[in-house]
Amino acid sequence: MESPVLRKSDLHASVSDPVLDTMNFLNEVTHRYPDAISFAPGRPYDGFFDSEQIFTQIRRYLDHLVEQGASAQDIRTAMYQYGPTAGQIREIIADSLRADEDIDVPAESIVVTVGAQEAMLLVLRALVAGPDDVFLVASPCYVGITGAARLLDIRVRAVEEREDGFSCADLERAILDERELGRRPRAFYVVPDHSNPSGTTMDRQTRADLLELAARHDILIVEDSPYRRVSPGSPLPTLKSLDRERRVVHLGSFSKTIFPGARVGFAVADQRVVDDSGRTTLLADELAKIKSMVTVNTSSLGQAAVAGALLASRGRISELNTRAAAYYGDALKATLRNLDAQLPAGRRAELGVRWNEPTGGFFLTVHVPFRADNAALTRSAQEFGVIWTPMSYFYPEGGGHNVIRLSTSYLTPTEIEQGVARFARFVESESAAS
Template sequence: MVRLHTDRLHGSVGAPVLGSISFLNEVMGRYPGAISFAPGAPHPDTLPEVDVQRFTDRFLRHVMARGTSPARARQLLFEYGPSGGLINDIVAEALHRDHGIDAPPECYVITVGAQEAMLLVLRALFRSPDDVLAVANPCFVGITGAARLLDLDVVGIDETADGLDVDRLERACREARAAGRTLRALYVAPDYSNPGGNRMTLDCRRRLLALAAREDLLILEDNAYGFTAAAGAELPPLKALDTERRVIHIGTFAKTAFPGARVGFVVADQSVTGTGDDRTLADVLATLKSMVTVNTSPLSQAVIGGLLLEHGGSLEALSRAKSELYQRNLRLLLDALDRHLRDPTPAGVHWNRPDGGFFVRVHLPVPADTELLEVAAAEYGVLWTPMRQFYLDGAGDTQLRLSCSYLDPDEIEEGVRRLAAFLTKETGH
């Protein structure tokens, strides 16, 4: 029998960041009766409205209205399809209408979720071992995991109350140059980031774009949670403010539609020179994609395209009810924390108060490690996510993340009651 030793496999195989999700799934499987604040998954109540046949038929009518024969339109669903995507025009119109992003459909690539978009963008942009990726700290494990797969060096930039620490990013650019390296790109989620829950102010967004222009820096913008902003509190994405095409905008339909479709997108309207013809970065990404997943499922694209068309081609209309549900859950979570963990609050325990997104961060006076998670699950019937995996520097050792997206109101109330009992008893040791 062949036995493969990890010493002969890629270093990412044993990287903790790649095993973090599997670990949480394993713990949830061992404690099925526990109330879990761990998964950042869409609420089940947002899924029953998905009528695959109706949305597929709606997409086919759209294609035929643009001159495609009925036979050819149906054939599109069963072929490989173009690597760049089938629903680019629908997605581009939606982002232009609702978010002010002005990029033509040919500058879009429809991907297998946002995760593929991140991997493709990193592969395209990073050529030299002297190139460095900056990320917000704490950071979504999807981007740091993708960087680990590609052996990229990553530097963390802390967040402030206003969003990313732009001054620290500027120093990181100078430090890289002094070391003979280049800070090539920054990954950031300006709206209610996972896991931090932070939101970048409009002034911070403009300062970041100005710095990117001065430092010749590209920005990878992840907009998975922007739709959860309260009505009237929306801020423009970085891409809508981008006048120099420095922002590569990454999105997903996992939360606004449903995750099982595995459909995301990337807006990459940067010009690529030196090949003898005019190309965009989107063209380059589509070429890379043809060697990774070939294309995104045409059937999945048709469902998402039809779903958007059924909502007037508007992302805002598609996500309005979901946004209200997540706003409700976040209020319930914060209210429950206030009621169950006040008068008195256990010493050293405090939490942030985001006004959107899925996540709340809780600070403890003790390490929030896997051993403590086992105690919470086994003795108190409540699960959460350790924050250590989201930090590059170990700063999250005493923090945990609570996600409210997947739970019902009564589960949030009971879960916080259990969490309060756990924190009151266990964090005093």
């Protein structure tokens, strides 16, 4: 009997959505042109990792369990068995948040997730109850949140950033527009610090205004901030640390600050949930219920490695990442310096090229006078040996067709210098052709 052939049109529409193809295309280009220098991956620099470090971190956590009075059997169970769905290192994460971020929440309000990506999925599924609910996102935005929304058939409304960053007035207008259409805005997703993909940072006054707006319009803010502790200097306060009304669901990740292979993130969800009988729980409890049907629990080994690193640094991720933050800051400055050398002010004015100058994070954006699409990316890799990311990937409602994202985190100083020179030649060539 002939094996069945599935029609793609009979599968969920998300598998045909371009958002879900973006990373696959970048990976394909990278593998096809292995000698190209890639400004595409938003990864930590490999030079900071030592294979033996994992064993040291896990041992530090096991010693901590002994110090807490755990028996040999307790430790075996903690490491080898299915762990608590909400996570087994919540107290350690809560201590770290108090020490480093001035976020003072009980451990019970934290859910440990498989990276921040799972946290996004859980929050989306919990908050969006029906077809008339809408989830707002700052645009351009990380494709992980819009991709997860697509998987769940959740309506997304983009609030496009201006050249100088996010505007609360634009968000308020979007909220009012959605309500006029009979829909219920539930929450607003934003990366306040050195955002992916644009590199912008929300100023202190806008943070305060955003919290006031959320209270006035009765919506939640979903704060995702993975780059603040791998950036030089003292960061502005998180939205969650300023939150006095439990308006902010804070998403965290240890992928950039400890290592991505652990696949450990978390959600701080201390909002109260009341059922019809008047019984009160935390939103974190509801997220844990959903997680029990998605991943059951987060890897005990991954949690142990992360916990060991946190314990060794007394919860201060900022101190743990002092060297990394300096490296990433230098890489960003080196990229900007080389761009300026290769495309000086006069020349880029002639071409119509400009870029922003973030103060931290992994990314910066370059505006170009030609269409920066997949075809242009392929030419860049094939003819000039340099890879980048089209910004159009990050606009949920379309846009960014003449903008490029450069990621500076994964490269050495020599690769940055050579890569920027190749990129400048590509920009010159495409500009002439256009």
